[in-house]
Amino acid sequence: MSEFIIGLLITLAFIWYLTFSANRLDRLHHRVETSWANLDSILQRRAALAGEIAHLNEVDPATNLLLTSAAHQARDAEISERSEAESGLSEALKLLRQESDIPELYPEIFSELDSITDRLRTAIAIHQESVTATRKRREKLIIRAFRLAGRAPLPITYPFEDDVL
Amino acid sequence: MKIGMVSPYAWDVPGGVQAHVKDLANHFLAEGHDVSVLAPALDEEAVAEEFVVSAGRPVAIPYNGAVARVLFGPVAATRVRQWIARNEFDVMHLHEPAIPSLSLLACSIAEGPMVGTFHVAAPRQKVAFAIAPLLEPVIEKLRARIAVSEVARETLTIHLDTDAVVIPNGIDTSFFASANVNPEWKREFTIGFLGRFSEPRKGLNVLMEAVPNLTRAIPNLRVLIAGPGEGLEVMQALNPSLRNRIVFLGRLSEEDKASFLKSVDLYVAPNTGGESFGIILAEAMAAGAAIVASDLPAFESVLGYGKYGLTFTNGDANHLAKQIIKIAKDQKAIADLREQAELGAMKFDWKTVGPEIMNVYQHAQGESEKVTVGSEPRTWLRFLSREDRGELS
Numbered sequence: 001m002s003e004f005i006i007g008l009l010i011t012l013a014f015i016w017y018l019t020f021s022a023n024r025l026d027r028l029h030h031r032v033e034t035s036w037a038n039l040d041s042i043l044q045r046r047a048a049l050a051g052e053i054a055h056l057n058e059v060d061p062a063t064n065l066l067l068t069s070a071a072h073q074a075r076d077a078e079i080s081e082r083s084e085a086e087s088g089l090s091e092a093l094k095l096l097r098q099e100s101d102i103p104e105l106y107p108e109i110f111s112e113l114d115s116i117t118d119r120l121r122t123a124i125a126i127h128q129e130s131v132t133a134t135r136k137r138r139e140k141l142i143i144r145a146f147r148l149a150g151r152a153p154l155p156i157t158y159p160f161e162d163d164v165l
Numbered sequence: 166m167k168i169g170m171v172s173p174y175a176w177d178v179p180g181g182v183q184a185h186v187k188d189l190a191n192h193f194l195a196e197g198h199d200v201s202v203l204a205p206a207l208d209e210e211a212v213a214e215e216f217v218v219s220a221g222r223p224v225a226i227p228y229n230g231a232v233a234r235v236l237f238g239p240v241a242a243t244r245v246r247q248w249i250a251r252n253e254f255d256v257m258h259l260h261e262p263a264i265p266s267l268s269l270l271a272c273s274i275a276e277g278p279m280v281g282t283f284h285v286a287a288p289r290q291k292v293a294f295a296i297a298p299l300l301e302p303v304i305e306k307l308r309a310r311i312a313v314s315e316v317a318r319e320t321l322t323i324h325l326d327t328d329a330v331v332i333p334n335g336i337d338t339s340f341f342a343s344a345n346v347n348p349e350w351k352r353e354f355t356i357g358f359l360g361r362f363s364e365p366r367k368g369l370n371v372l373m374e375a376v377p378n379l380t381r382a383i384p385n386l387r388v389l390i391a392g393p394g395e396g397l398e399v400m401q402a403l404n405p406s407l408r409n410r411i412v413f414l415g416r417l418s419e420e421d422k423a424s425f426l427k428s429v430d431l432y433v434a435p436n437t438g439g440e441s442f443g444i445i446l447a448e449a450m451a452a453g454a455a456i457v458a459s460d461l462p463a464f465e466s467v468l469g470y471g472k473y474g475l476t477f478t479n480g481d482a483n484h485l486a487k488q489i490i491k492i493a494k495d496q497k498a499i500a501d502l503r504e505q506a507e508l509g510a511m512k513f514d515w516k517t518v519g520p521e522i523m524n525v526y527q528h529a530q531g532e533s534e535k536v537t538v539g540s541e542p543r544t545w546l547r548f549l550s551r552e553d554r555g556e557l558s
Contacts, residue, residue: 122524122528128328
């Protein structure tokens, strides 16, 4: 009889642990969704602002083309290629910053760009951390053995080069 | 935005974390946000601030070279539940959630947008983090983590295997910059020390050890020691002929502290360890003090690696004396240092720090999500419905 009770307790404890683990993972997935949504919205805003900058009167046609196409690429990129496309846009903006006097003519637009860039750094750091935590968790044996991740795809890290921001 | 903050330590006991929570709450209130703070309190009647809700009486435990008053248990848990359920916060900000106290409790109870700030830096103190594996599932719930310094961030990475955004503690720089100069504290060449000097980690003994060397080079030296404690022991350890150089000022009010930092010729922070940020250095900078501090990583970082103040080898009284003597004879160097310090302090002003923290809150916030009390039935519902969840980026 006592073996039965012990067995029952172990089973119950195990079921509880499975629920607990699934719940943890679910929360992590939700965290990634939130951090990505935030990162994505900031990137969208930056692309929009880049488009605005491209159409300023003082911007020459070549730079205009460079910026617009970089902004478009960033907007249309698949999630796995997103960081590469965004780096392209960062690069184009940086070039404009360094090699023309347009930033001085439009201090408002460029200070907005600066604040977006600051927010972007934080957003990337927060997203990166939530992705790493989720991926690490999903490698756990219990998660894989019982397929606790369900059909949720493995979150993708957002690699970026710090110096181009 | 409706913000809930949780302090792990007793509200009516002075301390760095409590002061930070209080200033941050006041900053956001002044900006028109709705803030409620949940904190333990020794005496509920003594809590003057309207926005503070008491969670009960804390217990005292020795921690990190000081006594920490923390709170946990079923009664506190009930109060946390009620507080969360009643308020429907947009974001909950937990201070020091890795310490077994109220913040950790709140973190384990709540679901939703949560941000944690880690103040402590204890790269070697393993004991405090011995419960790390148990903490992981709880800390994991935080949408974003803030570390108050690089050192605090490192501690986090080592013990809890997670990264954080570094945002320094904030201060009201104008309060210190506009302080009055007290002529009594400027008479002759004054060196200031501030802190609970009976605690060895504050490093007063390092400064005392340097005094004989200093008086030889600076005949009109006076050492002003401010802070609570009994000075008798310090005096007895000192050569009788040097005792008239030392002045004990006792505990100073905030106004006097600002004036003290502004008046002294040199401010010395010889702390030997246990500092994760060094808010006093930021305050001294804001007051435009010429600073000589030990080379703790946290101090180095506040002082901009020598830009806003000098450092000396931690614990080395000779090096300290050398650094002080070097600058004491050079009025221009002191003036430059003062000017640089005051400029450098701007990055610690709430006007800079507040928006950075608000930015993190916004990152933590999902779409129209509120902080709720996590409940078991809901856990099961979520588990059963997870197969239908949408796609994940």
